Amino acid sequence: MSTSTPDVDALCFDVFGTVVDWRSGVIRDGKRLGQRLDLEVDWAAFADAWREEYRPALDRVRRGEEPWRNLDSLHRESLDELLDRFEIDGLSEAEITQFSRVWHRLDPWPDSVPGLRRLKPKYVIAPLSNGHVRLLTNMAKRAGIPWDLILSAELSGHYKPDKETYLTAVDLLDLDPEAVMMVAAHEHDLEASRSVGLRTAYVHRPFEWGPEAADSAERPDTSDYDLVVESFVELAERLDAPPIA
Amino acid sequence: MSTSTPDVDALCFDVFGTVVDWRSGVIRDGKRLGQRLDLEVDWAAFADAWREEYRPALDRVRRGEEPWRNLDSLHRESLDELLDRFEIDGLSEAEITQFSRVWHRLDPWPDSVPGLRRLKPKYVIAPLSNGHVRLLTNMAKRAGIPWDLILSAELSGHYKPDKETYLTAVDLLDLDPEAVMMVAAHEHDLEASRSVGLRTAYVHRPFEWGPEAADSAERPDTSDYDLVVESFVELAERLDAPPIA
Numbered sequence: 133m134s135t136s137t138p139d140v141d142a143l144c145f146d147v148f149g150t151v152v153d154w155r156s157g158v159i160r161d162g163k164r165l166g167q168r169l170d171l172e173v174d175w176a177a178f179a180d181a182w183r184e185e186y187r188p189a190l191d192r193v194r195r196g197e198e199p200w201r202n203l204d205s206l207h208r209e210s211l212d213e214l215l216d217r218f219e220i221d222g223l224s225e226a227e228i229t230q231f232s233r234v235w236h237r238l239d240p241w242p243d244s245v246p247g248l249r250r251l252k253p254k255y256v257i258a259p260l261s262n263g264h265v266r267l268l269t270n271m272a273k274r275a276g277i278p279w280d281l282i283l284s285a286e287l288s289g290h291y292k293p294d295k296e297t298y299l300t301a302v303d304l305l306d307l308d309p310e311a312v313m314m315v316a317a318h319e320h321d322l323e324a325s326r327s328v329g330l331r332t333a334y335v336h337r338p339f340e341w342g343p344e345a346a347d348s349a350e351r352p353d354t355s356d357y358d359l360v361v362e363s364f365v366e367l368a369e370r371l372d373a374p375p376i377a
Numbered sequence: 378m379s380t381s382t383p384d385v386d387a388l389c390f391d392v393f394g395t396v397v398d399w400r401s402g403v404i405r406d407g408k409r410l411g412q413r414l415d416l417e418v419d420w421a422a423f424a425d426a427w428r429e430e431y432r433p434a435l436d437r438v439r440r441g442e443e444p445w446r447n448l449d450s451l452h453r454e455s456l457d458e459l460l461d462r463f464e465i466d467g468l469s470e471a472e473i474t475q476f477s478r479v480w481h482r483l484d485p486w487p488d489s490v491p492g493l494r495r496l497k498p499k500y501v502i503a504p505l506s507n508g509h510v511r512l513l514t515n516m517a518k519r520a521g522i523p524w525d526l527i528l529s530a531e532l533s534g535h536y537k538p539d540k541e542t543y544l545t546a547v548d549l550l551d552l553d554p555e556a557v558m559m560v561a562a563h564e565h566d567l568e569a570s571r572s573v574g575l576r577t578a579y580v581h582r583p584f585e586w587g588p589e590a591a592d593s594a595e596r597p598d599t600s601d602y603d604l605v606v607e608s609f610v611e612l613a614e615r616l617d618a619p620p621i622a
Contacts, residue, residue: 264549281510281513
């Protein structure tokens with residue numbers, strides 16, 4: 133790990149797990165639905181199972197086995213499968229559609245917005261997520277996430293960790309790759325970013341998979357990334373972004 | 378002109394002339410440069426001439442006579458030509474580059490930001506400009522323009538009024554064309570929008586070409602567009618966006 137401040141102009145953020153707590157959001161909306169329909173469901177297990185469907189669905193698109201589809205479409209398909217698996221029925225079509233879009237309605241980790249507000253005067257800040265542009269726009273409007281612009285895998289037609297996703301973002305930022313830092317809680321995202329020349333910051337999010345998983349959540353080797361931090365506020369400190377007066 | 382409120386989800390705004398006053402910005406930076414270098418130049422005439430080079434340069438790209446290039450590149454090329462024509466020399470390479478990017482540093486019309494702040498809680502708001510993503514991002518950061526996301530001709534690889542520009546924006550907003558309203562001070566932009574199904578709002582900007590041209594600036598026939606307004610604040614009123622408390 134470098135001890136000097138990386139000289140970058142723009143920061144791109146992974147979103148699900150890095151900026152927002154997807155697991156609590158899915159559990160929250162699942163419980164509401166369960167109460168209304170008098171369902172007995174382990175919504176934490178449901179949330180984890182839904183998220184685990186995510187990577188294989190993306191990978192089918194990445195391998196070209198399926199044409200490009202946005203996350204709403206992939207989430208809806210996996211939700212239909214999970215409703216079967218968890219033996220949940222009695223939901224109307226409108227309720228299923230509404231629930232499938234809970235990924236637009238996730239809350240940021242407590243440090244995310246304070247850290248981003250501090251970073252924004254000094255850096256261009258953008259999401260760079262596999263979520264599509266409209267999903268990320270709705271999420272930011274609802275949660276008050278102060279992005280300068282919305283970047284997304286959708287703009288390249290390739291899902292992360294395909295290199296096209298990162299390089300399209302770099303191109304739209306009109307920068308060289310080394311002037312862009314990818315911020316993520318997931319090593320595969322940072323490894324792919326680094327392989328095409330971006331700077332990297334790992335943010336430790338031990339609660340991504342819930343409180344029971346937190347103790348076993350491992351920090352990476354600090355020498356692998358330009359920065360390894362515990363929060364977006366620490367990221368702002370390490371990147372010399374002064375506190376908001 | 379319809380008297381009911383158009384039922385739209387998102388508003389896309391032309392930028393140069395509609396959101397920002399390009400002419401005053403170019404004159405301002407031109408005068409500063411002129412004072413520093415002791416130049417005698419009619420900067421208003423210079424600004425108008427620079428803007429007039431814009432459409433032919435875009436049209437060469439639109440007709441496929443030149444490959445896609447962003448506005449920085451087109452503005453730089455026309456600036457070099459104008460420096461010759463106005464017999465301006467003695468500028469360093471860095472000064473020319475800096476001046477060519479004055480289009481990133483334009484100020485909004487006085488009603489633009491107040492109107493957008495009022496529209497934002499009710500509608501998704503985005504620029505849809507021939508300016509590239511980074512130019513629009515820099516402009517918004519500097520001027521505090523509260524866009525939800527940055528849309529641009531660059532995302533389609535086609536300049537307005539090519540239909541691809543509008544349809545790519547509609548697609549990224551995940552909406553049908555009739556749920557999107559294009560807002561512009563220029564009829565050719567609105568005509569092209571309408572021809573692919575968008576709703577349209579004309580904003581009258583009589584000072585776009587300066588105070589002397591203001592008296593002769595004609596309003597269009599109000600029956601041609603869904604709305605014809607004098608300011609973004611009137612646009613917010615007509616679209617039932619309540620004042621900010």
